Amino acid sequence: MEILLAIIIGVLYAAAIYMMMSRSIVKLIIGLALLGHASNLLIFNMGPLVRGRPPLIHEGAEVPIPPFADPLPQALILTAIVIGLGAIAFAIVLVRSVYQQVGTDDIDELRTTER
Amino acid sequence: MVLIISGIGTLIFIYAGGYLQGDPRIGRFYVMILIFMAAMLGVVLADSLLLLFVFWELTSISSFLLIGFNHESEQSRRSAQQALLVTGSGGLALLAGLILLATAGGSWQISVLLHQQTAVTTSPLYLPALILILLGAFTKSAQFPFHFWLPNAMAAPTPVSAYLHSATMVKAGVYLLARLHPVLGGTGEWFYGLVIVGGITAVLGGYLSWWQTDLKRIMAYSTVSALGVLVLLLGIGTKIAVEAAMLFLLVHSLYKGGLFMAAGAIDHETGTRNVRRLAGLARQMPFVFVGITLASLSMAGIPPLLGFIGKELIYEATLEPETAVWQLLLTALALLTNIFLVAASGVIVIKPFLGQPNEDTVQPHHPAGLSLWLGPLLLGLLSLGLGLFSNSTLVAKWLLQPAATAVYGHDLVLKLGLWHGLTPMLLLSGVTIAAGAGVWWLHERWRQGVMAVDAALAPRLGPEALYDRGFDGLLRLADWLTVRVQDGFLRHYLLWIVGTTVVLVGTALLRGKTAVMPSQDLIPGPNEILLTLVILGAAWMVVQADSRLAAVAGLGVIGYSMALIFILYGAPDLAMTQFSVETLTVILFVLVLYKLPTFETKDSTPTRLRNVVVSLLVGAMMTGLVLAANAIPASTHVTDFYSENSYVLAKGHNIVNVILVDFRGLDTMVEITVLSVAAVGVYALIHTRKQQQETAVEERRSES
Amino acid sequence: MARSTILVTATRILLPLMLLFAFYIFVRGHNDPGGGFIGGLIVATAFSLYGIAHGMGAARKLLRLHSRTLIGIGLLCVITSGFLAPLVVGDLPFLTALWGTAVWPAIGKLSTPLLFDTGVFLGVVGVTSMIIFTLAEEG
Numbered sequence: 034m035e036i037l038l039a040i041i042i043g044v045l046y047a048a049a050i051y052m053m054m055s056r057s058i059v060k061l062i063i064g065l066a067l068l069g070h071a072s073n074l075l076i077f078n079m080g081p082l083v084r085g086r087p088p089l090i091h092e093g094a095e096v097p098i099p100p101f102a103d104p105l106p107q108a109l110i111l112t113a114i115v116i117g118l119g120a121i122a123f124a125i126v127l128v129r130s131v132y133q134q135v136g137t138d139d140i141d142e143l144r145t146t147e148r
Numbered sequence: 149m150v151l152i153i154s155g156i157g158t159l160i161f162i163y164a165g166g167y168l169q170g171d172p173r174i175g176r177f178y179v180m181i182l183i184f185m186a187a188m189l190g191v192v193l194a195d196s197l198l199l200l201f202v203f204w205e206l207t208s209i210s211s212f213l214l215i216g217f218n219h220e221s222e223q224s225r226r227s228a229q230q231a232l233l234v235t236g237s238g239g240l241a242l243l244a245g246l247i248l249l250a251t252a253g254g255s256w257q258i259s260v261l262l263h264q265q266t267a268v269t270t271s272p273l274y275l276p277a278l279i280l281i282l283l284g285a286f287t288k289s290a291q292f293p294f295h296f297w298l299p300n301a302m303a304a305p306t307p308v309s310a311y312l313h314s315a316t317m318v319k320a321g322v323y324l325l326a327r328l329h330p331v332l333g334g335t336g337e338w339f340y341g342l343v344i345v346g347g348i349t350a351v352l353g354g355y356l357s358w359w360q361t362d363l364k365r366i367m368a369y370s371t372v373s374a375l376g377v378l379v380l381l382l383g384i385g386t387k388i389a390v391e392a393a394m395l396f397l398l399v400h401s402l403y404k405g406g407l408f409m410a411a412g413a414i415d416h417e418t419g420t421r422n423v424r425r426l427a428g429l430a431r432q433m434p435f436v437f438v439g440i441t442l443a444s445l446s447m448a449g450i451p452p453l454l455g456f457i458g459k460e461l462i463y464e465a466t467l468e469p470e471t472a473v474w475q476l477l478l479t480a481l482a483l484l485t486n487i488f489l490v491a492a493s494g495v496i497v498i499k500p501f502l503g504q505p506n507e508d509t510v511q512p513h514h515p516a517g518l519s520l521w522l523g524p525l526l527l528g529l530l531s532l533g534l535g536l537f538s539n540s541t542l543v544a545k546w547l548l549q550p551a552a553t554a555v556y557g558h559d560l561v562l563k564l565g566l567w568h569g570l571t572p573m574l575l576l577s578g579v580t581i582a583a584g585a586g587v588w589w590l591h592e593r594w595r596q597g598v599m600a601v602d603a604a605l606a607p608r609l610g611p612e613a614l615y616d617r618g619f620d621g622l623l624r625l626a627d628w629l630t631v632r633v634q635d636g637f638l639r640h641y642l643l644w645i646v647g648t649t650v651v652l653v654g655t656a657l658l659r660g661k662t663a664v665m666p667s668q669d670l671i672p673g674p675n676e677i678l679l680t681l682v683i684l685g686a687a688w689m690v691v692q693a694d695s696r697l698a699a700v701a702g703l704g705v706i707g708y709s710m711a712l713i714f715i716l717y718g719a720p721d722l723a724m725t726q727f728s729v730e731t732l733t734v735i736l737f738v739l740v741l742y743k744l745p746t747f748e749t750k751d752s753t754p755t756r757l758r759n760v761v762v763s764l765l766v767g768a769m770m771t772g773l774v775l776a777a778n779a780i781p782a783s784t785h786v787t788d789f790y791s792e793n794s795y796v797l798a799k800g801h802n803i804v805n806v807i808l809v810d811f812r813g814l815d816t817m818v819e820i821t822v823l824s825v826a827a828v829g830v831y832a833l834i835h836t837r838k839q840q841q842e843t844a845v846e847e848r849r850s851e852s
Numbered sequence: 853m854a855r856s857t858i859l860v861t862a863t864r865i866l867l868p869l870m871l872l873f874a875f876y877i878f879v880r881g882h883n884d885p886g887g888g889f890i891g892g893l894i895v896a897t898a899f900s901l902y903g904i905a906h907g908m909g910a911a912r913k914l915l916r917l918h919s920r921t922l923i924g925i926g927l928l929c930v931i932t933s934g935f936l937a938p939l940v941v942g943d944l945p946f947l948t949a950l951w952g953t954a955v956w957p958a959i960g961k962l963s964t965p966l967l968f969d970t971g972v973f974l975g976v977v978g979v980t981s982m983i984i985f986t987l988a989e990e991g
Contacts, residue, residue: 034670034671034672034676035670035775035778036775037672037676037677037680038713038774039771039774039775039778040680040684040771041680041683041684042770042771042774043767043768043769043770043771043774044683044684044687044767045683045687045706045767046763046766046767046770047763047764047766047767047768047770048687048690048691048763048767050642050646050759050762050763050766050767051691051759051760051763052690052691053639053642054639054642054643054759054762054763055639055751055759056639056751057745059696059699059741059744059745060699061638063690063699063700063703066703066733067687067690067703067706070706070707070710071770073710074710074713075770075774077713077714077717077719077722078774078778079777080787082670082717083717083718084670084716084717084718085716085717085718086718087718087719087720087721087885088718088791088802088803088804089801089802089803089883089884089885090794090795090800090801090802090803091801092801094795095795095796096791096792096795096796097791097794097803101718101791102717102718102719103784103787104787104790104791104794104803104804104807105786105787105790105807107719107721107722107804108804108807108808108812110719110722111721111722111725111804111808111889112808112815112816112819112889114722114725114726114729115725115729115819115823115889115893115976116819116822116823117729118729118732118733118980119822119823119826119827119979119983120826121733121736122736122826122827122830122983122987123826123829123830125736125737125740125987126740126829126830126833126834126983126986126987127833128744129740129743129744130833130834130837132743132744132745133743133837134837720885721885721886721887721890724877724885724886724890725889725890725893728890728893728894728896728897729893731897732893732896732897732900732980732984735900735904735984736983736984736987739984739987739988740987798949798965799882799949799951799961799963800882800883800965801882801883801884802881802882802883802884802885802886802887804885804887805881805882805886805887805969806882806965808887808888808889808972809882809887809888809965809968809969809972810949810965810968813934813947813965813968814934814946814947816930816968816972817930817931817934817947817968820926820927820930820971820972820975820976820979821927823975823976823979824923824926824927824975824978824979826979826983827919827923827978827979827980827982827983828920828923828982830982830983830986830987831920831982831986834986834987835986
């Protein structure tokens with residue numbers, strides 16, 4: 034499964050970069066969202082994978098019984114997911130604002146409007 | 149050294165009060181100079197190499213700010229930039245050198261390194277480390293060929309010149325060499341490097357100082373010369389030489405600080421620093437006169453001032469080397485330097501203070517105030533007093549002996565005195581003073597000629613010209629690069645970033661000897677294979693999508709599949725979060741989507757082909773990176789700590805949540821703040837637009 | 853936006869259920885999967901669903917407090933929970949956890965991590981609802 038995950042991560046990164054290099058500004062944002070997914074998965078994959086054993090301590094015990102999934106990447110990703118939402122929301126609004134003001138969604142044309 | 153920094157620092161404070169009286173920027177000045185003082189004390193007191201480096205750079209930066217104090221003047225800005233670039237690049241070399249030194253010696257603590265001399269000097273890293281550290285020290289202490297920034301730094305207010313650029317900061321390089329002498333010294337490389345550079349600097353500085361007309365530039369070049377002498381002495385590195393260096397360090401700080409302050413007082417009262425336009429000041433500024441005379445006499449090395457003792461010791465040191473050739477050469481160098489210094493002292497004192505005023509000269513507006521003459525006078529008297537009582541225990545035993553012992557690395561007993569009997573040193577001193585007087589006499593007649601020759605040569609051959617050319621070249625290179633790399637096409641920026649990463653990481657991966665197979669590989673079940681296929685399919689859908697809705701749907705599928713992966717591998721918190729966030733993201737996209745333009749393929753086929761290739765390369769690199777990273781077992785000590793203490797310390801059964809709200813609560817706190825800022829940003833973006841539209845509508849209405 | 857009758861009817865019942873569920877998820881967060889982030893997101897989802905069905909104005913009215921106020925209260929809770937230890941008890945680092953002794957129904961022991969999580973919960977609700985409402989209303 035680690036190999037499959039590595040492939041998924043690679044494909045997601047490739048798709049993200051491809052979308053981000055497009056001239057359409059909407060594709061750029063979708064690429065950004067994909068990049069977020071890919072990075073989250075990358076972090077998730079840094080801990081050893083454990084099937085179906087969340088890092089919970091059972092009632093009455095003081096420490097979790099191994100094997101259990103690594104809680105550290107999980108905590109990191111949890112914040113990353115929520116921050117990602119904020120970033121995407123802001124990007125969407127920004128792009129829409131720009132589109133309404135300038136009237137184009139072509140990044141190359143945006144370049145000339147600033148001069 | 150600490151005594152020099154804080155003692156002279158105090159005098160400078162009083163002095164600056166008078167010098168900058170009524171200047172609205174005096175507050176800023178005090179702040180900067182305090183920063184510098186703290187940094188300088190840090191350099192001297194730090195035991196860790198890295199800490200020393202940080203403080204070292206801080207002195208460079210505060211020096212930059214202080215030189216550029218008159219930031220309206222272009223010359224000040226240029227000088228400040230030059231000083232920063234020269235000392236800053238030297239600082240980089242120093243950092244590299246210190247790292248090599250720490251690697252060779254096996255410690256970052258100077259106190260530990262002091263016992264590692266053999267380990268360091270026999271290490272293959274010794275030569276590169278030495279060269280880099282010397283580069284750092286030489287740039288800081290204005291050694292040839294980096295000496296040119298110091299005279300230019302005279303654009304700074306005089307208190308700064310007196311403090312940073314004669315007494316303290318420029319000594320940092322010398323100090324570093326002295327501090328590291330027990331570790332790095334005692335080898336041929338050390339001897340030749342320091343002696344040659346120090347010798348050239350000493351003579352060149354002396355020669356240049358002698359025909360300047362600006363008081364501060366005379367002093368600046370004589371400072372360069374003195375620093376050269378110090379480096380030379382440390383290069384010789386014998387017992388006497390080290391003693392001489394420490395004594396001369398003190399001597400120089402005392403007299404040069406006084407000279408600068410006196411020069412500032414003159415500048416302040418008459419409005420000029422040109423020695424040709426000053427005359428007969430002795431009567432108007434008696435206290436300054438006494439101070440500057442004492443300081444100059446000390447610089448010239450006339451008994452019974454402390455400078456004389458310093459000079460005697462220097463000669464003693466240069467007479468020490470075993471081979472006659474070096475003896476002769478070094479002594480000649482020292483002699484030449486001192487002759488120039490004597491002449492320079494003459495230039496500073498005799499004409500401006502004792503000469504006959506004529507129509508060309510300027511008269512002071514009013515007598516110098518207490519705060520302006522107190523500093524020079526005190527330092528001058530100190531030179532005299534310490535000279536007279538040099539054989540007392542105070543000077544020898546309490547001030548210099550510990551310093552010299554620390555530098556020399558072995559215990560030594562220091563004996564100083566004015567009269568040692570008829571020795572070669574005394575003879576040399578006599579020759580120096582006589583020759584110096586002679587050179588001073590020549591000064592008036594030769595200066596025109598010397599200046600003409602120099603004016604013809606310097607722009608082409610001087611190191612400053614090289615610096616200027618290098619600087620212009622750097623600017624052109626930056627221009628060229630910026631135009632190539634940052635051409636305003638966002639996608640090209642991305643291409644450069646991604647391309648660089650792929651090339652660097654890819655090379656490392658291909659050259660790496662680590663196994664690329666993960667250390668563990670769970671056998672995927674049918675549902676997991678299905679999930680993988682779904683994600684891959686969705687990614688294809690996003691990339692291929694012609695309509696916005698299809699792309700967003702694909703994105704949603706990927707998001708929900710990620711939630712499933714999280715569920716499968718024991719991360720229910722993540723799964724729930726991912727699920728809610730994905731829902732909200734889709735809602736967001738749907739809300740906004742229809743106000744955005746439809747997808748059009750705008751790129752030409754070759755461009756798209758290029759994008760495909762680049763993206764595939766990135767994907768392949770990431771896959772390889774993940775596999776390589778998985779092959780290395782992850783360090784688990786952080787995880788272990790959280791797991792073991794989650795319930796015991798934080799009373800929570802859900803470790804992930806405990807990390808979020810307890811162990812790493814500060815991170816979460818900052819995160820929620822960032823989120824709030826994003827929300828406010830969204831709100832503001834939309835509402836300012838609304839307002840703009842409303843005002844635009846109103847304007848149109850009022851127009852019609 | 854055309855409103856589907858089914859959606860309108862369903863959200864009436866769904867909203868209180870989702871809110872209850874969110875509260876449940878939030879409270880149990882310290883010991884079981886859940887917590888402030890997730891709870892807050894579910895609340896925000898519930899309100900945006902309601903907004904799509906009944907119009908964002910109605911959803912905003914139902915939320916009573918302005919999103920800005922929610923964000924403010926949330927951040928205040930977070931900061932307070934951090935300063936309780938150094939300021940009230942004294943001599944403890946910022947963000948040190950403090951625990952009450954009495955056990956309350958449903959929420960268990962009161963503690964600063966709980967206050968912290970409440971702040972996160974309110975903050976997330978405020979942030980997400982603010983983004984969704986502004987975007988949709990401007991629509």
